[in-house]
Amino acid sequence: MARTGFNLGRVRQAVFSAANLPAAIAFVVLLICAVFADQQNRKVSDQLARADVLAKVNIIRAKLEGNINGNLQLVRGLVSAIVTEPYMGQQRFAALTGNLFEQKSQLRNIAGAPALVISLMYPMEGNEKAIGLDYRKNEAQRTAALRARDGRTLVFAGPVDLAQGGRGFIGRIPVFVPTAGGGDRFWGIVSAVVDVDRLYAASGLTDPQLDIDVALTGKDALGGGGERFFGGDNVIAGKPVTAEVQLPSGSWRISAIPKGGWPAGPKNERTLQALMALAGVLVVLPILVAGRLFGERQENYAELRRLSGRLELALEASGIGVWEHDLATNELVWDDRVNEIYGRPADGKPRAYDDWSGTIHPDDIARARQDFDQAAATKGLYSSQYRLVHADGHIRHVRTRATFFQDTGGTPKMIGAEWDVTSDVLLNENLVRERQLSESKNAELETAKARIEHVALHDSLTGLPNRRYLDEMLAESGEAGRRTALLHLDLDRFKQINDTLGHAAGDAMLLHASKVIKANAGAADFVARIGGDEFVVVSHGRGDDKLAELADRIIEEMRQPITYQGHQCRFGVSIGIAANSGVDAKQLLVNADLALYRAKSHGRNRYEFFNEELQSEIVRTKQTADEILGGLERNEFIAYYQPQFDAKTLEIVGVEALSRWKHPRRGILAPAAYLKVAEELNVVALIDRVTLKQALENFERWSHLNIPRVSVNVSARRLEDRDLIKGLRKLAIKEGTVSFELVESIFLDENDDFVSWNIEQIKELGIDIEIDDFGTGHASIVSLLKLQPRRLKIDRQLITPIIDSRAQRRLVSSIIEIGKSLGIEVVAEGVETMEHARILKELGCDILQGYAFGRPMDAKAFKVFAQSRKWLAAG
Numbered sequence: 001m002a003r004t005g006f007n008l009g010r011v012r013q014a015v016f017s018a019a020n021l022p023a024a025i026a027f028v029v030l031l032i033c034a035v036f037a038d039q040q041n042r043k044v045s046d047q048l049a050r051a052d053v054l055a056k057v058n059i060i061r062a063k064l065e066g067n068i069n070g071n072l073q074l075v076r077g078l079v080s081a082i083v084t085e086p087y088m089g090q091q092r093f094a095a096l097t098g099n100l101f102e103q104k105s106q107l108r109n110i111a112g113a114p115a116l117v118i119s120l121m122y123p124m125e126g127n128e129k130a131i132g133l134d135y136r137k138n139e140a141q142r143t144a145a146l147r148a149r150d151g152r153t154l155v156f157a158g159p160v161d162l163a164q165g166g167r168g169f170i171g172r173i174p175v176f177v178p179t180a181g182g183g184d185r186f187w188g189i190v191s192a193v194v195d196v197d198r199l200y201a202a203s204g205l206t207d208p209q210l211d212i213d214v215a216l217t218g219k220d221a222l223g224g225g226g227e228r229f230f231g232g233d234n235v236i237a238g239k240p241v242t243a244e245v246q247l248p249s250g251s252w253r254i255s256a257i258p259k260g261g262w263p264a265g266p267k268n269e270r271t272l273q274a275l276m277a278l279a280g281v282l283v284v285l286p287i288l289v290a291g292r293l294f295g296e297r298q299e300n301y302a303e304l305r306r307l308s309g310r311l312e313l314a315l316e317a318s319g320i321g322v323w324e325h326d327l328a329t330n331e332l333v334w335d336d337r338v339n340e341i342y343g344r345p346a347d348g349k350p351r352a353y354d355d356w357s358g359t360i361h362p363d364d365i366a367r368a369r370q371d372f373d374q375a376a377a378t379k380g381l382y383s384s385q386y387r388l389v390h391a392d393g394h395i396r397h398v399r400t401r402a403t404f405f406q407d408t409g410g411t412p413k414m415i416g417a418e419w420d421v422t423s424d425v426l427l428n429e430n431l432v433r434e435r436q437l438s439e440s441k442n443a444e445l446e447t448a449k450a451r452i453e454h455v456a457l458h459d460s461l462t463g464l465p466n467r468r469y470l471d472e473m474l475a476e477s478g479e480a481g482r483r484t485a486l487l488h489l490d491l492d493r494f495k496q497i498n499d500t501l502g503h504a505a506g507d508a509m510l511l512h513a514s515k516v517i518k519a520n521a522g523a524a525d526f527v528a529r530i531g532g533d534e535f536v537v538v539s540h541g542r543g544d545d546k547l548a549e550l551a552d553r554i555i556e557e558m559r560q561p562i563t564y565q566g567h568q569c570r571f572g573v574s575i576g577i578a579a580n581s582g583v584d585a586k587q588l589l590v591n592a593d594l595a596l597y598r599a600k601s602h603g604r605n606r607y608e609f610f611n612e613e614l615q616s617e618i619v620r621t622k623q624t625a626d627e628i629l630g631g632l633e634r635n636e637f638i639a640y641y642q643p644q645f646d647a648k649t650l651e652i653v654g655v656e657a658l659s660r661w662k663h664p665r666r667g668i669l670a671p672a673a674y675l676k677v678a679e680e681l682n683v684v685a686l687i688d689r690v691t692l693k694q695a696l697e698n699f700e701r702w703s704h705l706n707i708p709r710v711s712v713n714v715s716a717r718r719l720e721d722r723d724l725i726k727g728l729r730k731l732a733i734k735e736g737t738v739s740f741e742l743v744e745s746i747f748l749d750e751n752d753d754f755v756s757w758n759i760e761q762i763k764e765l766g767i768d769i770e771i772d773d774f775g776t777g778h779a780s781i782v783s784l785l786k787l788q789p790r791r792l793k794i795d796r797q798l799i800t801p802i803i804d805s806r807a808q809r810r811l812v813s814s815i816i817e818i819g820k821s822l823g824i825e826v827v828a829e830g831v832e833t834m835e836h837a838r839i840l841k842e843l844g845c846d847i848l849q850g851y852a853f854g855r856p857m858d859a860k861a862f863k864v865f866a867q868s869r870k871w872l873a874a875g
Contacts, residue, residue: 023287030283034276038269045266048431049258053241055438056212057256061243062445063203064254066452068194071107072154072171072248073456074100075192077468078110079173083586084593086177086187087625089682090120097122103455106202108168108195114188116145129164135189138163141170144220145189148172154248157220159196159229168193171248178587180619205230212256215240221250231255238262268423275320275419278337282322306407320419325353325402327376327412332356341398341420343390361387361395375414379404382414385421397425461507462514465528470536473526474585484540485547485579488592489517489554491533492572492604505564509571512562520553536589544579544609551575551607559605572605579610594618624677627663636662637687639694640856643866644711644827644849647841650872656711656741656849657695658856659687685718689727696731696738698859705866711739711770720754725761735766739790743772759787770827775815784822791847792819796830799850803835813843820844 081096082088088096097110101123109127112120116135121127135145144157151174158169171192176184200206205214215231217224223244228236239262240255266272321337332351339346342359360368364386375382382402387395402416457469465473474484491513498506510533517535521527526538539547558573576596580588591610599608608614631637637659644654661669678684692712699710718724719742740762763769768790775798784792794815801808812828819826828840831850840848853871 020288023284026287027280027284030276030280034273034280037272037276041266041269041272045263045268048427049262050241052434053212053256053258054243055434056210057214057241057243057254059438059441060204060214060256061245061254062442064199064245064252065247066445066449067106067199067202068156068169068171068247070452070456071105071194072156072173072192073452073468074103074105074107075110075171075173075190077466079175079190080467080471082112082175082187082190083177084590086114086175087681088120090124093120094122094124106194106198108166108193108198109164111191111193112188113145113191116149116188118191127164130162133163144170145172148174148189149186152176155221156247156249158194159219162193167196169196169199170194178590180622182587200230211259213238213259215255216245216252217255218245218250218252221247221252223251224253226252234261271423278320282320320417322417323402323415325356325414327414338418341396341418342388343392343394343396359388359390361389363387372414375402375404376412379412382416395422396420397422459529462511462529464514464518464535465526467528467530470526470528470530470538470589471586473528473538474588483579484538484585484588485542485577486588486592487537487539487547487551487607488576488578488589488596489535489537490574490596490600491558492574492600494533494571497569497571501564501567501569505567505569508564509562509569513558513573516557517554520550520557536592547577547579547609548607551577555605555607574599574604575607577607577609591615621677621680624674625681628661628674628678628681628683631661631663632683632686632690635690636664637690638662638858639691639698640668640858641695641698641710641862642849642856643854643862643871644847645853645871647828647837647845647848650848650853652705652707652866653847654709654711654739655699655707655862657691657713659691659713660856679715679717682717684715685721688713688715688718694859696733698862699737701859702863702866705863707866709737709739709768711741713772714740714742716743716755719758721758722754724758725765728762728765728767733765733767736768738766739768739770741770741772741793742789775811781818781822784818784824789824791825791827793827793829793849794845796850799828799830799836799840800832802839803833809839809843812840812845816844 078096078100085092093112100110101107109130110122111118111127111130113133113135114120118130118133118135121131133141135141140160141157144155148155154171154173156169156171159167160170162168171194173190173192175187175190177187178184197206204210205216213231213235215228215235217228217236218226219229220226224242235255235257238257240257242253242255245252245254321341322335323338324333326332330353332353332355334342334344334351336346342355344351344355357365357369368384368386371384372382374380380403382404383400385397385399387397389395397420398418399421400416400418402414404412404414406412457465457472459466474486491509494506494509497509510529513533513535514527514529517537518527521537522539524540526536528536528538530536537550539550542550555573555575558571561568561570563569574596576592576594576599578588578591578595594614595608595610598614599606602608638661639657640660641655641657643652644656645651646653659671661674663669666673675684678687695710695712699707742759759769769787771784771787771789771792773795774792775795792815794812798808798812798815802812816826825846826844827847827849828836828845829849831837831840831848831852833852836850837848837852854865857865
């Protein structure tokens with residue numbers, strides 16, 4: 001019996017072990033599947049999180065690139081203007097740069113640094129501290145500036161601390177201007193300062209709604225190996241998503257992580273674990289129950305087979321909630337999970353077909369029924385996905401799979417499983433929305449980029465290509481090797497129309513001019529507006545005769561009057577023409593501009609071709625201009641002095657300070673040799689200041705000679721200087737000791753209120769006003785009354801003939817009488833002989849000046865002359 005009991009125990013143990021073996025295998029398989037599913041879930045979750053961050057990073061990267069490139073493209077047109085006008089002053093620079101700031105940008109200021117020293121600035125207000133900054137001496141900005149110069153390319157640096165305060169990114173563009181020899185020389189650097197905070201804000205980096213932390217690496221556009229200048233250490237250390245921000249001269253690396261760091265685990269980790277646990281219970285527990293039932297009671301074999309079959313079908317369907325549908329009675333058997341999915345109580349009651357169909361969303365019921373009916377009719381696999389509407393209004397998404405079978409009694413049934421996929425559907429919808437949003441923003445950026453490119457290449461008023469477009473086109477033309485001709489057009493009398501009838505009238509004239517030019521130019525010709533009233537026509541293949549015909553047609557049609565709001569407006573056009581006979585496209589524009597200048601100087605409303613004679617004149621003028629600038633730097637401009645004498649006593653009553661150029665090769669040069677070029681260089685006012693400074697210094701040294709006063713010539717440009725009065729106040733000039741000699745044309749311009757104001761301020765400072773070269777211009781009695789000068793000087797052209805011409809003597813006598821009647825002293829210049837002096841004395845002239853008594857001489861010679869009093873012997 002003991003042996004029998006032992007064997008029975010061994011059998012039962014074997015049966016029990018065999019019954020539990022499938023459960024153990026299923027548990028191991030489920031455990032492996034759970035681990036694999038968890039790994040895959042973590043991997044997918046991490047990929048989705050990184051993809052979401054990368055999409056947001058790409059939007060910020062695109063904005064940074066678009067904003068930076070848009071800002072720098074605005075400045076390239078200014079660089080082209082400087083190439084053609086390398087000697088432009090602050091006023092011209094501000095006028096050109098002011099137009100750029102009308103565009104929407106993050107530009108803070110634009111500076112011009114000839115020879116690497118900032119002397120041009122816009123806007124000036126708030127940036128005064130940057131004036132005079134020498135890049136070669138500034139440790140923070142020297143490297144980038146020299147890199148731009150030596151590499152002959154744009155260098156984008158920053159962020160840097162600005163001399164005028166604040167921080168900014170600086171785009172430095174080297175400027176090389178053509179030289180007479182056909183090469184070029186380094187002019188300097190144009191620096192565009194992009195405001196850091198405005199760039200960050202415009203690119204979304206400082207958006208309070210931004211849900212990622214961002215870092216930027218690569219200060220001075222050095223890429224990922226450079227210094228980080230935006231963001232914290234947590235971004236770099238947090239396994240960030242990265243992208244490259246492409247800059248004109250390098251790149252930045254942008255890195256980003258979600259705020260608070262990457263999620264520790266997938267959002268659905270607990271749900272997945274619960275589902276896997278539930279699946280384990282649903283799989284392993286029935287196996288255990290089936291094994292126990294199989295070992296205990298043989299009579300329950302049929303029931304065990306039904307349960308095992310149901311379990312196998314559930315496993316095949318990979319379901320979570322299991323159901324059975326009797327197709328004959330429409331009776332449903334739902335487990336608790338299905339009841340939960342459908343929002344029904346887990347009461348174990350049988351369900352009917354209406355319990356299923358009545359819960360499905362009205363928009364999905366037709367498709368769900370069709371899927372089910374088709375599966376039942378074909379006795380095939382049933383698979384569908386639809387929405388459920390719970391009693392509380394909540395929407396759930398479910399996926400169902402089932403298969404047809406017949407039980408032992410032949411009853412047709414569908415058995416399957418359902419699981420809630422709401423989170424997956426919502427996640428997919430969110431991903432679709434994010435992708436659509438990203439695509440929409442990318443499309444907006446592309447549209448904005450195209451719009452910016454069009455605006456950057458076209459004139460907003462006429463719609464014609466602008467200077468930048470012209471430069472690009474000329475570069476392409478040069479590469480093609482064709483003969484290219486360029487007509488540079490400038491409207492005559494346009495300023496008068498614009499000033500008298502207003503800017504609207506000026507705009508109408510510009511539109512009319514653009515239509516005339518387009519109508520006469522050929523279909524293949526390129527027409528552009530490159531300035532206020534300047535146009536360019538680029539033509540290929542035309543000979544000089546055809547170019548002349550084109551210019552004649554444009555000039556003739558532009559002469560025709562235009563009616564604007566009842567006013568008949570007339571204006572003309574001057575044209576300079578140049579063809580590329582051995583010169584590149586950039587030089588072609590310079591040559592046409594020079595030909596235009598000659599056309600204007602020869603009477604306007606005409607055209608001129610660029611030729612060798614003009615080229616030679618340019619070389620001479622350029623050489624003189626360079627020598628003048630060098631002479632100013634080397635203090636070669638000095639004052640010469642010619643004494644003035646009382647007509648009655650012949651005592652020295654004054655001395656006129658005259659500008660002379662002590663040229664290192666050509667000796668002492670009078671103003672006639674350099675004044676015209678100096679006016680073009682806009683340095684006449686500077687020469688005036690040098691002459692005044694030297695005259696005051698020498699006048700102080702001559703105090704023992706009892707010279708009453710010194711006269712200095714003042715140019716019209718000097719009177720337009722807004723800092724003139726401020727500078728004169730610093731000199732502390734003693735009243736009545738200094739006279740400013742003005743030519744007639746200065747005070748005849750009644751429209752220049754500022755010049756008139758400056759003259760009045762000069763008089764209030766105790767400086768006398770004299771009219772120089774009186775009698776050769778168009779001065780009137782009214783003008784004398786208005787100006788009220790202390791003296792007027794009769795021009796030498798009127799003085800020379802008085803010995804032989806009675807009529808000329810009467811004319812001079814009349815001028816003297818006019819002066820005396822108005823209380824104005826009269827000075828006669830050009831007194832060459834003592835006979836001149838005698839006649840002028842008899843006519844009542846007050847002061848004499850001329851070679852009869854003394855020639856212009858340097859300071860040392862004048863001092864010796866004044867002490868010698870030799871002129872008294874001649875008298």
